Amino acid sequence: MMPAPPATNTTKGFVLVVEDDAALRLLLEHSLQQRGYQVHTVADAEQALAFLEGTKPDVALLDWMMPGLSGLELCRIIRQKPGLKDLPILFLTARTEEQDLINGLDHGADAYLTKPCSADKLDARLRALLRRARPSQDQISFGPLLLEPENHHVTRAGRVITLGPTEYRLLEILIRQPRKVFSRELLLERIWGANVHVELRTVDVHIRRLRKALNEPGEADLIRTVRSAGYALDDSRTEHDVSPSAPTAP
Template sequence: MSESLGGGNGLRVLVVEDDPSLQVMLRYNLEKQGYRVEVAGDGEAALTALTAFRPSFVLLDWMLPGSLSGIDICRRLRAMPGGHELPVIMLTARSEEVDAIRGLETGADDYLTKPVSMATLEARMRALLRRTQGPSELLHFEDIVLDLVKHRVERGGRSVQLGPTEFRLLEFFMRRPGRVFSREDILRSIWGENIHVEIRTVDVHIRRLRKEINGLGERDLIRTVRSAGYALDSEGE
């Protein structure tokens, strides 16, 4: 086991996993850290738990018995009221990069390949939970307003629904407008120095951020700089 997550403080974690041995291992270790844990063994049970248990964090297996896969559950979760703000880590036996990217594009914030290392899982959970917290302040850029306390984003007065990673990514850019950051810079700043994440993960989250903040007729304020990276820029694309 790795160092503690710092105490779960009763935070509710929904584990969606059909493997009984993995269920037991995850429940034991998470409860040991102070989390309240609910386990769902299939997609239907997961949908019920999302409403009844109201988790603060979801660990979601890709392959589930029955007609609903982890991908299906993630799509439905993101469509629920407040679902964009719920951190989701997908657990998958698939090791191909294309599968990981598909999971991220569906709405997962992160992914881990089985067998799951608790040390790695704890590190990823810590990083993701840090990205959902922030100091008390508003950030402004052009017609975008980011509220770090209420975890809300508006553009031109309309509400913008962002997942935890996209929210942290937008905050990162809004604190440094006009500056170009490489994918490596973004990985280190958003995910941390000691967590291995594929470089293409940055592109996936940039696409998702663009899709959400750019409404019909609105300028794309995220500029892609060939061979250099990305910037939040008034000139945009």
């Protein structure tokens, strides 16, 4: 892998990395985060399946050879799950035999790269998969909210909303899975990464800013705070609960 360029504020997509080599896993995480991806890493197929029970990433990056279930078997299992049949899957493998690579594609993989590969080449392949997976997703809507990922444009009932980069990333995470409750810990990991120490209270601060930007006087609050759990984008209620044991919600 080549050194990554400076970080940007662009969120290209959410990548699940499944890699048993700890050093390579950390390198992939750092490189992808620097290129603007949200990243979650796991060390084996079992951890990947547990994660996928509750969260669907935009693309999965799988190692082929892993202890326990192989990446090939993991790919086959993912393709059997109704909610994951369309998940883009990219193999990162040391295998170079043509029949092996054909076998991977036959099991449901969308593409593969052989190790070692440059970070730029990996980035280009991921972007191609994401474009294919979202060919017409130039807008994401929820209730009165409309988000345009290509230009980071956000409106509410036609009113333009100006957001800082962190508030935009929060909104994009929430609006891609509306009504799903995200814990503060998960939001921290999605935005800042698992290996960066950031106080939980930081999430509350940015949620407060997001609420202030989204909601004008008289408008329903679209962000719900769930007691002892976290936050969700939800238009089914206007009140939000606050847990006495959790940091005071915005």
